[in-house]
Amino acid sequence: MLVTRNIELEMVLNGWAWVLERYGPGERYLEALDDAQRHKRGIWGATETNIPPWEFKRQQYSEMRLAKTSTKCPGCGGDLVKRSSKFGAFFGCSNFPDCKYKCRAAV
Numbered sequence: 001m002l003v004t005r006n007i008e009l010e011m012v013l014n015g016w017a018w019v020l021e022r023y024g025p026g027e028r029y030l031e032a033l034d035d036a037q038r039h040k041r042g043i044w045g046a047t048e049t050n051i052p053p054w055e056f057k058r059q060q061y062s063e064m065r066l067a068k069t070s071t072k073c074p075g076c077g078g079d080l081v082k083r084s085s086k087f088g089a090f091f092g093c094s095n096f097p098d099c100k101y102k103c104r105a106a107v
Ligand SMILES: [Zn+2]
Pocket: 073, 074, 075, 076, 077, 078, 093, 094, 095, 099, 100, 101
């Protein structure tokens, strides 16, 4: 079988490119994407469940905004630190358990 060199496909195969669905990728690309994800190549090796770049940017932005607006505990003036629970991420007071303040982060 003749294999033509396809840089784009190789990028996807090696986990360096994201297949944008709006471009209507051929099945080969989706297979390559799936293969890259399964073998955790490139960007897929970073986290267990990868999130799309645009989604990641949006999350970073909302976290930045949250950090700017509420870094101090309104209850005792202590620092707010990001914590995570099985219910999701939230910002809690660093003086916990003395101070029970916590606010749910929109992340
Ligand atoms: Zn506090």
